[in-house]
Amino acid sequence: MKDQVHIRNAEAAQLARTLARQTGKTISEVVLDALRHYRPRRRERAPQKxxxxxxxxxxxxxxRGMARPETPVAALYDEATGLPA
Structure with a gap:
């Protein structure tokens, strides 16, 4: 088979096995069903107000002069030693 997928996360594999056992389906069927029903959440936009x-x-x-430019990362290190200043 060319299109195999391997579950490399122990928790995900355990959940898939448990669900397959509980439903009488194969792990592939459980994963396929989950993917068919998955819908990513929409990111909520901040209200215009x-x-x-x-x-x-x-x-x-x-x-008021409160917003200052960010300090460059290089300014936090000693040029001679490369260690934090």
Whole structure:
């Protein structure tokens, strides 16, 4: 067989075996049934009012000078030794 799938996660394999035993199906049937019924969750978008609030607060922080640029990672290390400063 060319299209074989191997379950390399111990918990997933145990769950598949248990379900197969409980339902009288093969492991392949259990996995196929699960895949047919799987639907990924949709990511929820932030409400537009919330996004507008965040943007307004960020603009206000920038006007007050509160938003500072990020420190580059290289600045955290000593150039001579390469160790954290």
């Amino acid at each position: 919330q996004v507008e609030l965040w943007r307004r607060l960020l603009r206000e922080d920038r006007k």
